[in-house]
Amino acid sequence: MEILMEKDLICTQEWEKDDLDRVLELAFQMKQDRFGKKYLNILHRKQFFMFFYNPSVRTRQSFEAAATELGAHAQFLEPKAMRLKTAKSAGETVEDAAKVMDRYAAGLGIRMLEDKIGAYGEGDDLLREYARWARMPVISMAHDKFHPCQGLADVMGWIEWLSSAGKLKTGRLATKFDPDALKGKKLLLTWAAGALCRSWCSVQEGALIASRYGMDVTIASPDGYNLDPKVIGEVKMNCQSNGGKFETVHEPEAGYKGAHVVYARNWMSPEAYQNGELKKAEEIEKAIKIKGWTCNAKRMAKTDNGIYTHPMPIDRGAEVTDDVASGSNSCIYDVAENRLHAQKAVMAATMGGFLD
Numbered sequence: 001m002e003i004l005m006e007k008d009l010i011c012t013q014e015w016e017k018d019d020l021d022r023v024l025e026l027a028f029q030m031k032q033d034r035f036g037k038k039y040l041n042i043l044h045r046k047q048f049f050m051f052f053y054n055p056s057v058r059t060r061q062s063f064e065a066a067a068t069e070l071g072a073h074a075q076f077l078e079p080k081a082m083r084l085k086t087a088k089s090a091g092e093t094v095e096d097a098a099k100v101m102d103r104y105a106a107g108l109g110i111r112m113l114e115d116k117i118g119a120y121g122e123g124d125d126l127l128r129e130y131a132r133w134a135r136m137p138v139i140s141m142a143h144d145k146f147h148p149c150q151g152l153a154d155v156m157g158w159i160e161w162l163s164s165a166g167k168l169k170t171g172r173l174a175t176k177f178d179p180d181a182l183k184g185k186k187l188l189l190t191w192a193a194g195a196l197c198r199s200w201c202s203v204q205e206g207a208l209i210a211s212r213y214g215m216d217v218t219i220a221s222p223d224g225y226n227l228d229p230k231v232i233g234e235v236k237m238n239c240q241s242n243g244g245k246f247e248t249v250h251e252p253e254a255g256y257k258g259a260h261v262v263y264a265r266n267w268m269s270p271e272a273y274q275n276g277e278l279k280k281a282e283e284i285e286k287a288i289k290i291k292g293w294t295c296n297a298k299r300m301a302k303t304d305n306g307i308y309t310h311p312m313p314i315d316r317g318a319e320v321t322d323d324v325a326s327g328s329n330s331c332i333y334d335v336a337e338n339r340l341h342a343q344k345a346v347m348a349a350t351m352g353g354f355l356d
Helices: 017-032 058-069 094-102 122-133 148-162 201-212 229-241 280-288 332-352
Strands: 047-052 073-077 107-112 138-143 186-191 216-220 246-249 261-265 307-309
Touching (some): 058 138, 094 122, 107 332, 138 148, 138 201, 138 332, 148 261, 148 332, 201 216, 201 229, 201 261, 229 246
Parallel strands (some): 047 073, 186 261, 216 246
């Protein structure tokens, strides 16, 4: 296990499994004792800078709430209002900006999604460039490749529902971290319909962290919608190392049988970027033409009493029907809440050196 103070969180795959366990266990404890005195001043008067290249609902709210509940202050920053160097304009380099911000803040979060880059991987490169020059931890608040805080919140929610003390068995969410609850369970991660052009970050992070916790992973998508082959290679290796199974299917109903968690979400094709530009309109037009990929009650009936999960916002009626998204086996609001608790634990560990 590592000392997590000042450790970057760009992808959960880059953390030791024991350290993910420690942070998740802390997140469970913080959820049960949300305003407990032991947590209120962990980051007393420290600053957390938030770079939002893209807007958000849950991300900004959950990070600001997390900082406040730990005694810190979250500062909202829009790069367009700052003099930062780009390919088309003069300004401060990442090195200069990172080194100066280090003198002010104890942590930096960056959110940079599909429409703010010209090629897949540019967002990831930017986060790693800031991490190169900053001593303070750099935390991904979602970028083109990964969404680590969402992955941690997902695992929290799935454990709360699937453990022996969890909701499917007791009607109440489990209150303790039980990583074995996911071992051998099947995650179906399926492409879903919609007039959308969404990045790969949430689904890739979900597949990576699920496979770290011993889940079987099935990825279902139409032809031409494969994810990053390097990331999927890591998912396969995780499954092999942790006793899980991995498979891909290209038919909309094939993966539902026996699933314990169904993660139905739209994502873009590998051809989304052309000549340094996101072809959003073309991606949406292409996705609209693909029929039969909506998650519905008939398909969920094929699962092993499976739960429905989604990072939100949901395109209801396209990605999933209302009766599933708002049904008795939907964990979407629990997962959304867990963003707060997971992020509090990450910030406490990386910005305050705190692990209970």
